[in-house]
Amino acid sequence: MVWFNVVTLVVYLFSVCAVKAQSNEDFVQCLFSKFPNITTHLYNKTSSEFRPLYQSMQQNTRWLDDSAAPVFILTPFSESEIQAAVACSQSNGVKLRIKSGGHDYEGLSFRSSTSSPFVIIDMSQLRDVRVDVANEVAWVGAGATIGELYYAIAKESSVHGFPAGTAPSVGVGGQFSGGGFGWLVRKYGLAADNVLDARIVDASGRLLDRGKMGEDLFWAIRGAGGGSFGIITSWKIKLVQVPPIMTTFTKHKLLTENATALLDEWQTIAPKLPNNLVIRILARLQNKNGEKSVKISFNSLFQGAKSDLMSIMNEKFPSLGLMESDCFEMPWANTSLLYWGAKQGNEYPLEDILNRTDRLVGTYKGKSDFVRTPIPTSAFQGIWNLFTEESGLMIFEPFGGKMDEFSETDLPFPYRNGTLYNMQYLVHWQNNDQEQGQRSVEWINKMYKYMTPFVTSNPRGAYVNYRDLDLGMNQPQGKSNYDEAKVWGEKYFGNNFKKLCSLKHRVDPQDFFSYEQSIPPVSSESEQATVMTSKLPPIEAMRAPPTKWYSGWS
Ligand SMILES: Cc1cc2nc3c(=O)[nH]c(=O)nc-3n(C[C@H](O)[C@H](O)[C@H](O)COP(=O)(O)OP(=O)(O)OC[C@H]3O[C@@H](n4cnc5c(N)ncnc54)[C@H](O)[C@@H]3O)c2cc1C
Ligand SMILES: *[C@@H]1O[C@H](CO)[C@@H](O)[C@H](O)[C@H]1NC(C)=O
Numbered sequence: 001m002v003w004f005n006v007v008t009l010v011v012y013l014f015s016v017c018a019v020k021a022q023s024n025e026d027f028v029q030c031l032f033s034k035f036p037n038i039t040t041h042l043y044n045k046t047s048s049e050f051r052p053l054y055q056s057m058q059q060n061t062r063w064l065d066d067s068a069a070p071v072f073i074l075t076p077f078s079e080s081e082i083q084a085a086v087a088c089s090q091s092n093g094v095k096l097r098i099k100s101g102g103h104d105y106e107g108l109s110f111r112s113s114t115s116s117p118f119v120i121i122d123m124s125q126l127r128d129v130r131v132d133v134a135n136e137v138a139w140v141g142a143g144a145t146i147g148e149l150y151y152a153i154a155k156e157s158s159v160h161g162f163p164a165g166t167a168p169s170v171g172v173g174g175q176f177s178g179g180g181f182g183w184l185v186r187k188y189g190l191a192a193d194n195v196l197d198a199r200i201v202d203a204s205g206r207l208l209d210r211g212k213m214g215e216d217l218f219w220a221i222r223g224a225g226g227g228s229f230g231i232i233t234s235w236k237i238k239l240v241q242v243p244p245i246m247t248t249f250t251k252h253k254l255l256t257e258n259a260t261a262l263l264d265e266w267q268t269i270a271p272k273l274p275n276n277l278v279i280r281i282l283a284r285l286q287n288k289n290g291e292k293s294v295k296i297s298f299n300s301l302f303q304g305a306k307s308d309l310m311s312i313m314n315e316k317f318p319s320l321g322l323m324e325s326d327c328f329e330m331p332w333a334n335t336s337l338l339y340w341g342a343k344q345g346n347e348y349p350l351e352d353i354l355n356r357t358d359r360l361v362g363t364y365k366g367k368s369d370f371v372r373t374p375i376p377t378s379a380f381q382g383i384w385n386l387f388t389e390e391s392g393l394m395i396f397e398p399f400g401g402k403m404d405e406f407s408e409t410d411l412p413f414p415y416r417n418g419t420l421y422n423m424q425y426l427v428h429w430q431n432n433d434q435e436q437g438q439r440s441v442e443w444i445n446k447m448y449k450y451m452t453p454f455v456t457s458n459p460r461g462a463y464v465n466y467r468d469l470d471l472g473m474n475q476p477q478g479k480s481n482y483d484e485a486k487v488w489g490e491k492y493f494g495n496n497f498k499k500l501c502s503l504k505h506r507v508d509p510q511d512f513f514s515y516e517q518s519i520p521p522v523s524s525e526s527e528q529a530t531v532m533t534s535k536l537p538p539i540e541a542m543r544a545p546p547t548k549w550y551s552g553w554s
């Protein structure tokens with residue numbers, strides 16, 4: 001029944017919604033004509049729910065600016081409402097922003113730097129998770145959070161997990177679109193590597209699954225960052241096996257405790273450890289009784305028991321001096337609590353990972369780099385000097401392991417084989433303190449500049465999920481320009497950028513899905529002929545649902 005409706009709806013949309021209308025009101029009328037009761041899912045500024053919805057899940061309070069708010073927020077309850085929204089905004093010149101978890105560092109899921117009116121498609125109602133343990137797969141609605149996904153898996157099995165990020169409140173819609181990595185990355189790769197299928201509403205309002213969208217588009221939506229190719233409604237993922245017990249430790253070292261030498265050693269050890277062990281680094285300023293020092297935290301998760309971890313550490317990294325008393329065992333689900341600094345797996349109730357408001361909401365700026373050759377020991381002193389100026393944070397996440405089994409072009413995420421680690425710079429400040437904000441931003445820029453010689457270059461790498469508009473952006477409203485866009489595009493996607501641009505030209509030549517860092521449509525010379533002559537495939541009935549137990553979102 002659902003499937004039949006989708007087909008009729010799409011056909012209907014294209015016959016009726018072709019009527020040209022001009023205003024936001026016409027957009028509402030257009031939607032209303034498809035769904036007489038859509039008003040219950042559509043909010044304007046007079047609605048008391050508008051503001052809470054607009055601000056919900058904004059993890060970076062830097063962008064809490066009502067003047068940048070949309071004209072409407074739509075919270076679709078079905079894929080067909082999304083199809084209608086695309087069709088109606090196409091015919092009325094209204095722009096769309098897509099918001100799943102709202103954790104974009106630059107707020108691009110809910111704000112726009114242009115003055116054009118826009119509508120937020122808020123995916124929060126499409127967040128069912130359907131776990132099929134027997135077949136080791138799950139379908140997850142794009143509006144679900146990482147925590148909701150992890151919780152749903154853990155409810156069904158104590159020996160399955162999924163290799164996505166560490167923070168529970170992040171949305172799967174945005175995160176899987178840009179790659180996604182966390183505690184299981186060295187064993188299982190990116191979240192995007194473990195996506196088996198997806199459902200997307202494209203610029204023509206068609207609902208496509210993997211078979212319908214084709215392998216090129218399916219490649220692009222797993223790493224190119226969210227929102228360039230369409231609206232993902234759900235992902236089908238491959239569950240991975242985890243042992244019933246995991247072990248965590250955090251070992252803090254001050255500079256006076258030989259931290260620099262240990263960090264230096266870590267650079268070559270961490271990416272080569274057994275795949276079931278991740279040791280990441282958090283470096284920050286410690287200000288104890290007015291005495292400033294840099295604190296390096298070795299923060300780890302091992303997929304196994306404490307005793308096995310101890311023998312690996314004694315063999316591979318004895319200088320860290322890990323003791324059994326530093327280690328805590330817990331099931332995989334509880335490891336989500338570590339994100340908030342929990343030492344053990346029972347410091348918060350597990351249900352807290354379902355909380356869509358993050359405990360660590362704050363005002364911040366982030367940047368990222370990738371490292372392929374160890375940073376020279378002599379360079380660390382300069383980093384520590386900078387740390388004494390502002391309270392910044394650096395996070396080093398080791399790759400290697402499974403990540404080395406992928407080439408640069410397997411997915412749009414290019415930092416694979418031979419990449420030692422990802423590095424993230426963060427700086428937080430009080431929301432209302434403009435001066436502090438300016439100093440913080442200047443500080444992170446200084447740090448970023450200082451690091452230039454020590455990180456990947458030509459192009460310098462960056463992770464699209466740690467969105468950074470300093471790298472460059474598309475012209476507002478203007479025609480996209482490949483040479484301008486490649487300045488930031490190649491940082492995120494390396495040699496995949498060109499392919500992404502020509503693919504974009506094929507599937508969204510009018511650049512309907514455009515924003516500050518969307519992939520611009522560029523027809524490559526060789527492709528021009530095919531682009532001009534080949535029409536998009538006709539609208540036809542969707543295939544039957546991919547598996548028996550999945551019956552579509554209705
Ligand atoms: C506190 C915190 C912790 C993080 N930890 C990790 C981590 O451990 N590992 C990691 O890899 N990353 C991590 N990230 C980065 C995170 O993966 C990205 O910010 C991600 O894009 C957020 O996804 P979202 O759905 O919450 O964001 P949103 O702000 O909703 O979306 C991000 C982008 O994707 C687009 N988009 C959203 N939903 C869809 C959709 N359904 N279809 C198409 N486009 C869509 C948006 O328009 C926007 O451009 C973290 C971020 C934060 C703030
Ligand atoms: C719309 O209204 C009809 C009739 O009242 C109802 O059956 C249906 O469930 C409503 N749909 C939604 C999405 O609220």
Ligand SMILES: *[C@@H]1O[C@H](CO)[C@@H](O)[C@H](O)[C@H]1NC(C)=O
Nearest residue numbers: 025039042043044045046047
């Ligand atoms: C806002 O929504 C309310 C309730 O749906 C409606 O009555 C009102 O006309 C809308 N206002 C505008 C300016 O669109």
Ligand SMILES: *[C@@H]1O[C@H](CO)[C@@H](O)[C@H](O)[C@H]1NC(C)=O
Nearest residue numbers: 257258259261262265319320
């Ligand atoms: C500091 O650490 C390095 C590398 O782990 C080690 O070789 C050295 O002996 C340590 N020095 C001290 C004083 O602990």
Ligand SMILES: *[C@@H]1O[C@H](CO)[C@@H](O)[C@H](O)[C@H]1NC(C)=O
Nearest residue numbers: 329330334344345346349350
């Ligand atoms: C894991 O979480 C559950 C549910 O909150 C809790 O009861 C249990 O004590 C935790 N286990 C460990 C080992 O921390």
Ligand SMILES: *[C@@H]1O[C@H](CO)[C@@H](O)[C@H](O)[C@H]1NC(C)=O
Nearest residue numbers: 351352355356357358359360
């Ligand atoms: C969710 O977390 C926020 C921030 O820590 C807190 O204020 C709120 O009470 C929590 N909500 C629930 C339902 O636990």
Ligand SMILES: *[C@@H]1O[C@H](CO)[C@@H](O)[C@H](O)[C@H]1NC(C)=O
Nearest residue numbers: 404405406407408416417418
């Ligand atoms: C990874 O790099 C190594 C060394 O350059 C090379 O031998 C290997 O074939 C590469 N593997 C993949 C999957 O690209």
